[in-house]
Each structure stands twice: as structure tokens, then as C-alpha cells.
Amino acid sequence: MKNFVLSLCVLTIFVSCKKEKFKNNKFSGTVFGTSYSIIYDAEVNYQNQFDSLFYTINKSLSTYQTNSDISKLNRNETVFVDDHFIKVYDASKEIFNLTNGAFDPTIGNVVNAWRFGAENTIKKLDSLKIDSLMFYVGFDKTFRIANSITKAYPNMYFEFNGIAKGYGVDVIGNYLESQNVNNYLVEIGGEIRVKGRNVEKQTPWKVGVENPNFDGEQTILKAITLHDEALATSGTYRKFKIDENGNRYSHIIDPKTGYPSKTNLLSISVIAKNCMTADAYATAFKAMGVEKVKSFLKRHPELKVFLIFENDEKELETLSFNNFPER
8 A cells, every 4th residue: 555655646746747847938028019928848937038138129229219229320329230230220121122112111200290090080291291201211222331320311210110029029039049949939019930839738839810800809810830930910900090081091101102001901911931021021011012912922932921901892802822821
């Protein structure tokens, strides 16, 4: 009897330890004006390291921090930008060129002039004002030599909102991998990167693609599986304005014209090898529209894309490109 009890105790301890081994570490909070969630398979608490990395990225790229590299650059102060800025700048320049300017981080002043996020109705702006602001738009009017950035005009304004969240996801993911963590999910404001599998559930990582609900309700259209890749989703159904004729205009400003894009594209989900790339293309595709996206993706099979849009009858349709997962 004594041996049986001892064996039972040993078995209980073994089972308990095994369960602990497969329990994920989970952290969540707020950063970059949104929420974040980090899940990974390791016993070490990396919260302090995450906070430090978030602080460093903000110090480089946040226009809301007056002492950041980007804020100093926008004020035309002498600044030698850090490696975070350089990586985002170089990726932005490449995607600006590949999308023929559809992704342009110098459009910020024009976006601010339209005041999206205030009233729900769109007000006509003086075309002279738009033209004057557009004179200072164009990422090809900026240049980098080493860690020094030059602007063609002092009034040019940088804003990396369309790529920075994805970059932040990559920074956390790369840090975890440097610590030999091979199973994780990192999410910031809906932008996601995964590696390995969910060891707690012993399943691949599953994430949801939302329905484009104009009333703000969050419902999932479908759940998909990700394998060592990143997903970014950009939607026009949460931020939009309506003109006097009832037409909806997205908060995306066309970098070519300086005016809001009247678009039937409601949601763009992009899967790429890293989240910075997925984030930037999801932003660019909103300004490009369905037909241009179709043409672009024929030349870029490395990007998996899922579109939700309204057809001429105001019915929702979906399109999948380059083997975007069905589930």
C-alpha cells in the first residue's frame, strides 16, 4: 500500500509538471495608442524587455513624443536617426517605389487637414490649401545618407503610422527568437506575427479575419491558420465620412491627389514573411483599389491577400490571392 501511494504521488507530480511545461506566458497592455498581446512558450518573464523595446521604438518613431527622432526631424532639428528609424525608412522607400507612391509616409499633413476622426461628415477644403500641402508630399523628395535624413523642403512631414505597428511586432518577435523562443504570437493593434505553434493547445496558431461592420460590432468572418508568418489587416469601414450625396469616403488620402479615396474596398488582409511589410502593403492597397491590387499581386506572389469589398449592388464580395489560407 505504501508503495502504491508513493507511486501515485510521483505520477501526480509528473503530470502536474507536464501541464506547467505546456502553459504559455501571456502579456497584454497598451502601446502606440492601441493594445498589444504577446503569447510565448517560455518560463522567463520578458515584460521589462518588452517595455524597454516599446520605449525605444517610441523614442524613434512616435510623432506624439516631442523628443523622438521623427519629431525632431519634422521640426528640422539636427538629428542622427537610430537603427529603428533607418529600417522603417528604408522599407518605406522600397514599398513607396514598388507601389508607385501609393504608400507614402509624407502624406501626414494632408491627412490632418481633412480632420478624419472628428465629425462624421466630410467638409470640402479649399483646393488651394490642398495644392499647397501636396507640394510637400512625396517620399522620393527625401534622402538618407548613413543615419542622416534630408528633406527637399523644410515643410515636409514624416509619419510612419502605416508601418510602425507592424515594425513593432517584428521587433518583439525578433527579440523572442534571439532568446531561443520558437513558439509565439505577437499582436499590436490587430497586426500579428507568429512562429511555431500554440504549445498550450498543441495546435497551429489560429487568427480571425473580421467582418467589415459599419456599426462597430466585432464579428469574425473566418478563422485562418498562420505558419511562421505575419498578418496585417487594414479597413476603411471604421473611419469614414459621408458627403452630401451619401457617398462614403475612407480616411485614406490618395497620395496622388490629396483627396480622400472613394473606395469600395472595405478590408484588406495581407500575409507576408514579416509584419512591417504586411502592414505597409495593407495600407497601400487601400489607396490603390481592387483592380490595381489585382494587377500588382500578379507580379508579387510572395504576398497573400484577402479583400472584402462592395460590388455595384452594395453586396459584400471577397477575393483571395496567392494562396491566402481558407482556414
